[in-house]
Amino acid sequence: MPQLRLALNQIDATVGDLDGNADAVVRWTRHAADRGAHFVAFPEMVLTGYPVEDLALRSSFVEASCAALRALAGRLAAEGLGGTPVLVGYLDRSGERHRYGQPAGSPKDAAAVLHRGEVVLTFAKHHLPNYGVFDEFRYFVPGDTMPVVRVAGVDVALAICEDLWQDGGRVPSARIAGAGLLVTVNASPYELNKDDTRLELVRKRAQEAGCTTAYVAMTGGQDELVYDGDSIVVDGRGEVVARAAQFTEECLLVDLDLPAAPAEPPAGIADDGLRIEHVTLSAEPVAPYTRRYAGVVAESLGDEEEMYTALVTGLRAYVTKNGFRSVLIGLSGGIDSSLVAAVACDALGAEQVYGISMPSRYSSRHSRDDAAELARRTGLHLRGVPIGPMFDAYMESLGLTGLAEENLQSRLRGTLLMAVSNQEGPLVLAPGNKSELAVGYSTLYGDSVGAYGPIKDVYKSVVFRLAKWRNAAAAERNEIPPIPENSISKPPSAELRPDQLDTDSLPDYDVLDAILELYVDRDRGSAEIVARGYDPELVERVLRMVDTAEYKRRQYPPGTKISPKGFGKDRRLPITNRWRERA
């Protein structure tokens, strides 16, 4: 059997940064070539970053991507890396008219094989996702070829991301084409437990394709999305050969023994209308060599560690890719802002994290103590600015009462944070969690102020779990647990009026979150939720809160998605909406 050393470069890419992304491709190709790789694969649209959204509709950007691809092929050769075939995702244009009605020249989610200074083969994604956060029918012409490259005497079939998630198309086609290896390039956003789904899927597809199947994943973050890596190689019986770690940039190298390609290259129509396009790069197997990379199988992370690492990755990507270094957080001593601060310290280093305690007359003694304790434990910078004088100035002019008075305090803090941000430069982080966002338990332009909401897709009950996990992880490493015990154990309160508690307005978070998960994440109606044993009046009240808070969510900052349905592009509801679920 011919041997092949495969390199899956699981790397980060930044949307729009054609130069920077090309640099990364060259750097990681050299890393792989130095280690003797025969075929090097990068993630989906690594050259442009993913998703590019409406940049795909700007022809200047599409042309720039095509030009960058050609330049990259030349540069790899010029730097002595032309001998190794490199598979790179990019944004291409098409000559055809879009089958869904878009005009000629519509773009393609494409990938290319670069070899000896040339672009030797290009192809486009066949199955286009148009659900959840995906809008690919909006942009792309689907591909209609089944690409196969012969490398070192092995036929390598190629596919892009969603082609693996849908039945039909390139996977059965790979079997028909008699491929010895199937390589898929991906940029699949993180969701909790998606790694398990993904592994099962790759195993199933490898068995369908009847050959070793490699899945190269993106890592890093882009706006609300996080890519968790987890590149995988599985053999034709579905056994895992190698698996990269989650949330890291790395080159997964593996030595494979693969079936020799047939004498006659495959041709014709494979399946689902796909025309086989075969290119021979090197027909002869490489000289036999000693296996060095048997395949490392990284352990996947536990749920809490996985979610927490996703939050760290998402925040770090947003801050640094947008050209910032530091962040500013209003610290109330509560669990939400404390968790956000811990995530920020892990993402950027405590020296880049600035906290402000902004007590009012309703702030408890322990609030200030807990914020100070958080600063002591983590090493973040803390200052205190009481909001009393600003509060008095407004109250003297306007004489506010009730909710208006409560919201005023929150908005004074928002204005204070933005003033310090404008004066000193750090990005403000919003501390809202998913439970609050769902029911509108927050003040627009108050505690919702910020460039990024690191925990906006984390239910309050999970906020507690993550805080406890982070402290326990620190204790295990003999480090100081970052989050004060009191911030975890005290009953949650907004402290906007005397003795206020969250439970004055909301049910217990365990009950609330269970109802929200059914309604928000799984689109269940009230009858189905009540049928699971929840009180009908409570269900109706919670669902009404969710429906009427849509306007607040629309103006909330972006934040890391970790669930199947975050309050971002994956949940699109009208604000003007008189539909009310009735139990």
Add this chain to the structure above:
Amino acid sequence: MPQLRLALNQIDATVGDLDGNADAVVRWTRHAADRGAHFVAFPEMVLTGYPVEDLALRSSFVEASCAALRALAGRLAAEGLGGTPVLVGYLDRSGERHRYGQPAGSPKDAAAVLHRGEVVLTFAKHHLPNYGVFDEFRYFVPGDTMPVVRVAGVDVALAICEDLWQDGGRVPSARIAGAGLLVTVNASPYELNKDDTRLELVRKRAQEAGCTTAYVAMTGGQDELVYDGDSIVVDGRGEVVARAAQFTEECLLVDLDLPAAPAEPPAGIADDGLRIEHVTLSAEPVAPYTRRYAGVVAESLGDEEEMYTALVTGLRAYVTKNGFRSVLIGLSGGIDSSLVAAVACDALGAEQVYGISMPSRYSSRHSRDDAAELARRTGLHLRGVPIGPMFDAYMESLGLTGLAEENLQSRLRGTLLMAVSNQEGPLVLAPGNKSELAVGYSTLYGDSVGAYGPIKDVYKSVVFRLAKWRNAAAAERNEIPPIPENSISKPPSAELRPDQLDTDSLPDYDVLDAILELYVDRDRGSAEIVARGYDPELVERVLRMVDTAEYKRRQYPPGTKISPKGFGKDRRLPITNRWRERA
């Protein structure tokens, strides 16, 4: 030739308000039946409102829509209206698997004919738009039938909205089926000059169909979208027979002489795979009668009146459909807030419009005078609350300078407006225009505060045109022009530092808006813009401002779309984006 009195009920609908929308259908059906109509048509998805967005993914809502349709059929009959066939748009479910990969049970954008208490025919939209503000591939299974109902001896072919905008499908099929009349139901969002496009399209399609073609349109507003009515009837040669007014609810009645249906009902496959589905409701022509409705052809509005009326319609819909009555506006005496106030007075009545003048030390004398003059002219409520004390409280605590000091003033006003809104109830309106939003010339959580931004899709140069038009229209009617002359004639200024002018930071608005229109609305790259004669450095600077202001737009309130590409669902760009156009 058989006669037929056709009624096109061009009405408003509210998303999610199944009861209210059904009431409107009954009320307007009675109106048409009282006037002897033989066939009554309503807009696309009139029963659910349009667009329902992700409500389509909640099966409880889909089931409720289907139940509401059956109930409506029964109620029409019970109220003595069962004898007249009624065509109603609604949301249906499908048994099939979605051809684009959605699961079985996926919804359909459907319409039904109701007659004698029964749902006698249903069909679904064939062409699904998935560009601009539309995401219909996300939701809907496309229809695969060509429905024809025989009414009073005439075969009436039916279609939904986008079916008319795309070549192929139901329009040529109507000719193949030998229909005597084609009726299309629509909910087509307003854009400037779309009425001209629409008329030409209906004329072209009528000629292709070879029969009289009726287009029934929605009117009113839903979040950012406005429907401008403009229902049309065109004969088979493309001549306009009748045309409803823009932005009004009305029943367009027209007496038509139509070819008799063939003895043998059409059957088989028409075109584009569409299976003809024919139902006979009444095979005999009605007894000859005297024509009473020859067809009124309403004049279309001039550009300024059309845009202004769209703004009034959009704002009124947002406020009233969300259960509010009054609005609150920060009045600086400038042209933007003055135009917003004029629109609000026209939408809700001046007694429901509250203005606050919030002068700072940098506010000019004329600012306060102009705001007072606006109140005198329109009759809106005005009060003044100086922000000096709040400003001093912050400055003493934080010692801000430069941009931080400028933004502070704007945010103090935002907080003040929200406090009054919380205390007294009116919705806050944001006065930002499209030029400001494009280049980020606004303060996040400051002048961007609000539930709705009535002029967010209006370039500054158009703001001037609309203000002048509104004043001239008043003068023509011998009314007091609402907007003070000085607000129109003085040079624009944010008044956040001494002697500040917009032109300190921005080019003249005529130049700026021309560049923005090319970049934002038409997705042209910098090379193309420079080729039109604009200074390369200026183009690069403007485009960079647009790119880096994405984060501000993401948190801006919704507002009425009047252009081909508003800053809403029709422009989806990443915030994290290193792509920069270079001239």
